[in-house]
Amino acid sequence: MINNKKIILPKGFKANGLSCGLKKSGKPDLALIYSLIPALASAKFTTSSIIAAPLIVCKAHLRSAKKFQAVLVNSANANCFTGKAGIKDAQACVDYLAGELKINKNSVLVNSTGIIGKRLDVAKIKQAIPQLVAGLSDTGIHKAETAIMTTDTFAKEISLSLKVEGKLVNICGIAKGAGMIAPNMATMLCFILTDAVITQAALNKALASAVDKSFNCISVDGCMSTNDTVLVLANAAAGNKVISAGADFENFAKALEFVCLGLAKMVVADAEGATKFIQIDVCQAKNMQEAKSIALGIANSMLFKTAVFGENPNFGRVAAAVGASGFNIKEEQLKIKLGSLKGKQVKLTVSLSRGKSKCTVYTSDLTPEYIRINAEYN
Amino acid sequence: MINNKKIILPKGFKANGLSCGLKKSGKPDLALIYSLIPALASAKFTTSSIIAAPLIVCKAHLRSAKKFQAVLVNSANANCFTGKAGIKDAQACVDYLAGELKINKNSVLVNSTGIIGKRLDVAKIKQAIPQLVAGLSDTGIHKAETAIMTTDTFAKEISLSLKVEGKLVNICGIAKGAGMIAPNMATMLCFILTDAVITQAALNKALASAVDKSFNCISVDGCMSTNDTVLVLANAAAGNKVISAGADFENFAKALEFVCLGLAKMVVADAEGATKFIQIDVCQAKNMQEAKSIALGIANSMLFKTAVFGENPNFGRVAAAVGASGFNIKEEQLKIKLGSLKGKQVKLTVSLSRGKSKCTVYTSDLTPEYIRINAEYN
Numbered sequence: 001m002i003n004n005k006k007i008i009l010p011k012g013f014k015a016n017g018l019s020c021g022l023k024k025s026g027k028p029d030l031a032l033i034y035s036l037i038p039a040l041a042s043a044k045f046t047t048s049s050i051i052a053a054p055l056i057v058c059k060a061h062l063r064s065a066k067k068f069q070a071v072l073v074n075s076a077n078a079n080c081f082t083g084k085a086g087i088k089d090a091q092a093c094v095d096y097l098a099g100e101l102k103i104n105k106n107s108v109l110v111n112s113t114g115i116i117g118k119r120l121d122v123a124k125i126k127q128a129i130p131q132l133v134a135g136l137s138d139t140g141i142h143k144a145e146t147a148i149m150t151t152d153t154f155a156k157e158i159s160l161s162l163k164v165e166g167k168l169v170n171i172c173g174i175a176k177g178a179g180m181i182a183p184n185m186a187t188m189l190c191f192i193l194t195d196a197v198i199t200q201a202a203l204n205k206a207l208a209s210a211v212d213k214s215f216n217c218i219s220v221d222g223c224m225s226t227n228d229t230v231l232v233l234a235n236a237a238a239g240n241k242v243i244s245a246g247a248d249f250e251n252f253a254k255a256l257e258f259v260c261l262g263l264a265k266m267v268v269a270d271a272e273g274a275t276k277f278i279q280i281d282v283c284q285a286k287n288m289q290e291a292k293s294i295a296l297g298i299a300n301s302m303l304f305k306t307a308v309f310g311e312n313p314n315f316g317r318v319a320a321a322v323g324a325s326g327f328n329i330k331e332e333q334l335k336i337k338l339g340s341l342k343g344k345q346v347k348l349t350v351s352l353s354r355g356k357s358k359c360t361v362y363t364s365d366l367t368p369e370y371i372r373i374n375a376e377y378n
Numbered sequence: 379m380i381n382n383k384k385i386i387l388p389k390g391f392k393a394n395g396l397s398c399g400l401k402k403s404g405k406p407d408l409a410l411i412y413s414l415i416p417a418l419a420s421a422k423f424t425t426s427s428i429i430a431a432p433l434i435v436c437k438a439h440l441r442s443a444k445k446f447q448a449v450l451v452n453s454a455n456a457n458c459f460t461g462k463a464g465i466k467d468a469q470a471c472v473d474y475l476a477g478e479l480k481i482n483k484n485s486v487l488v489n490s491t492g493i494i495g496k497r498l499d500v501a502k503i504k505q506a507i508p509q510l511v512a513g514l515s516d517t518g519i520h521k522a523e524t525a526i527m528t529t530d531t532f533a534k535e536i537s538l539s540l541k542v543e544g545k546l547v548n549i550c551g552i553a554k555g556a557g558m559i560a561p562n563m564a565t566m567l568c569f570i571l572t573d574a575v576i577t578q579a580a581l582n583k584a585l586a587s588a589v590d591k592s593f594n595c596i597s598v599d600g601c602m603s604t605n606d607t608v609l610v611l612a613n614a615a616a617g618n619k620v621i622s623a624g625a626d627f628e629n630f631a632k633a634l635e636f637v638c639l640g641l642a643k644m645v646v647a648d649a650e651g652a653t654k655f656i657q658i659d660v661c662q663a664k665n666m667q668e669a670k671s672i673a674l675g676i677a678n679s680m681l682f683k684t685a686v687f688g689e690n691p692n693f694g695r696v697a698a699a700v701g702a703s704g705f706n707i708k709e710e711q712l713k714i715k716l717g718s719l720k721g722k723q724v725k726l727t728v729s730l731s732r733g734k735s736k737c738t739v740y741t742s743d744l745t746p747e748y749i750r751i752n753a754e755y756n
Binding site for chain 1: 425459495604685694697701704707710744746748749
């Protein structure tokens, strides 16, 4: 596994991003990822029962088509809670883009992020699509990752390469996060591109496992979003021996997990208003579910998060969160080790003396700045 | 039901409060409630698996004795996560007080509130007990309610009277709250005194119902505490016909619920750093559990709470919280009505078009002041 310092877009992919006028600031707000070759796709969506219009369109396309060539994403507006009109709006963007790219409508995927409950300005998006398509390039991923940002303070990208029986396979991921980040599925937008040759089943399995160990182990504010998506496209341009099982699969899955975990950590590091990056290790749990639930219970405790912000080693709040977890953990089973709170990185270890399972969860502190950002966001 | 403007301590009760030196500020921190006549008791405790030492002592006494005469409460220290030593400390306070009052040790109940994980200074409490006992009076409830405060900005009391077949029965309740307030049981300390003649079964039933509709319907920060308790003492001094069932029971239960709901609302109104009192009505739910879970899900959404603080009518955050609730509510079933955010009182109505059940939950906004208080609290 080669961790690429410079981001490398896998073979056969192009990307672009620009400002179409959805953001009042004039910052980039429309991104396009394009694969020259139809690619397999696998996705994980929010488990919320209220999902955004573009996700409804995406899910329909993922059911009706087998291969995909384009992903269109806008920021500033989530196109959620917009009813049937919202679905038509998302479909209109897809249809228009398919026409410009001269590809099948069903091979276009779409997503949105931003304010909930407002109609999308389709005219602005349509007007910008020709320029967006014309500007597609091998280096455009930087523009795309900037265009999907909302309150993010930095663009999130990671790329690595691995050898699959002598052939170089590339994986590149971009993400946006910042707020409304909770586990139980894709907790932000993340797009991963790979030129690997892989079976659909292997791609699905690798993504499900990677998401479970990364995006489902982070929490900023415990608030699950309506739009969140982790999507991987695999266009087979690397020409490697097809990945389906065995060591090749394990290596690919490990690389995909590395990409997802790297992006997930960046999302936490860039949490709205955060001053601390907190790693919570829950160990000696009876099983994985117990370890994860307790770790997330602590991660979502406002009192714990404010204590970390205040550099206040109030381990009683950790005990309270563990006690409230519903797993009947007794005081005498519980050992809490809270590292120094002075730096940017904080590590909390909770040992339960109940078994051998362990889970690591990442979160941020809760600060007045988080409140300022979310009180004003509109 | 007569809502007493001036607080009336039910017959046969006395109370007192003073400073024994646990609070560095020198403010009152030790309270005593005393019944001249042994009284029935009923209590609801936190459902946390990690509970404070005084609760362990209390629960043992509630099992071993049938009647009770005294409740000793200190603030500033929760005597929780203090192991066996903490239990001995709580027992030492109880034993010493029983000696001073010349009553059975098992008839003394005890509670604590404040920082978790620090040993209680028993010497300070013992030293103050003679003066605390000597100062017991019919008007001492004001002193008691002040002495149980932590970050509360005002003392919480309510008193009312009702006629039970011609006899006047009094109920008086005091509470402390402020932070670490979440449903699923007693979410703060609350002591209710009544001179009613009532059966143990009727008292238990009335309290369980009242708590369910009041303290279990409020949330400040979603953090469940290790110490929280709602305790009612009934000393039978009113001489009414015994309350067991029928209209007398219904009237008493209604009065007890009124007391609990009144105190619960005061706790929310005095939430740490809060600038808004938010009422959330979820209606047209399939059943009560659905209505309550969804209402509490909204009440605990940091994004909703910060939006209210910012007077930002972001109803998308309500939709997101409903979608994340796990009840598979669809967008087309959901109607959201958010009243004006300009005043101190905010009302949110969520209609689900799924049934006839309704639940009302009370919460507060999330503010930078909440973070300041909890970042510094130690």
